[in-house]
Amino acid sequence: MSGNTGWVDRAKRVIAATYGRYPIAPVRGEGCRLWDADGSEYLDFLAGVAVNNLGHCHPKVVEAIREQAEQLIHCSNFYQIPNQIELAEILCQTAFAGKVFFCNSGAEANEAAIKLARKFSREHKGENRYEIITALGSFHGRTMATISATGQEKVRIGFTPTLEGFRYVPFGDFEALEKTVTSKTCAVMLEPIQGEGGVVVPPEGYLRKVRTLCDQRDLLLILDEVQT
Structure with missing residues (x-):
């Protein structure tokens, strides 16, 4: 060896x-x-x-x-998979989730969330509502959509043009986030505690304010919980 x-x-x-x-x-x-x-x-x-x-x-x-x-x-998702169903039941019982979509990685989960937010908003709010607000210093993955969502310019070097429709605000700054919401905004995407950004904890009450804002403006809230 x-x-x-x-x-x-x-x-x-x-x-x-x-x-x-x-x-x-x-x-x-x-x-x-x-x-x-x-x-x-x-x-x-x-x-x-x-x-x-x-x-x-x-x-x-x-x-x-x-x-x-x-x-x-292994078997494909063409079948009813008992173990998968049992795990989904546990997740729904112990978390806020009503349904579960299983993914292979955090990047894939975030990619799916971005697609879900845009598809839902397009079907219910119109095709001009597609922008997603994320935080500076965030990290959401290394697929094309998730490097576009990531609030770090260095991860996009060499891969431009990336996907349009992402707006970046300082993490933890609720007023900046609120001012960035427009008629084009469909979702807010945040790490509750930034991981690669330096284990940054937002001010107390920040996420609650973001949740309330999303409810008031009819926006989806995506929480990237891979590291937290």
Whole structure:
């Protein structure tokens, strides 16, 4: 088996260099700890970028994966999927949601939300109501629609022209957001706490004001909750 250096060299030959990676090749995990190909042990503060919130290889998670793999690994959405339905029921019972649309990633979920907001507004308010207000410093993904929504110019470098119809306001500044709403606005899209923007917490009451504004102006409110 290759050590860390060997895996780095092999990756350079076959993996697209989309962003920098640490020269560490994890091969095993348990709880909050990782071991790399050289045998070094680490405390994993990245936690899969907030995915591994139960730690690595939690016994109950491992057992659930094993049981499911022995029954059915995959089938398409052309069928009624019992496990999917059961999870959707739990989400609807424990959250505000009335219905669930499952996605593979945060970017895909935000892309779907953007499409939903524009389609809904077009059908109910007319084709000229398509703009979405987002926050400066936000991060919503790396698809074409989500880099257009992201309030960071650097993520759009090299990919212009991006999609039109996004307006950006300072995060946490309710007055600026309120002034930016026009007859073309169909939705407001925010991270409740900005992640990549620097773990920025909005002023107390900000989100409640945004919710009220959206209700008053008949706008959809999209909350990007991937990291928070």
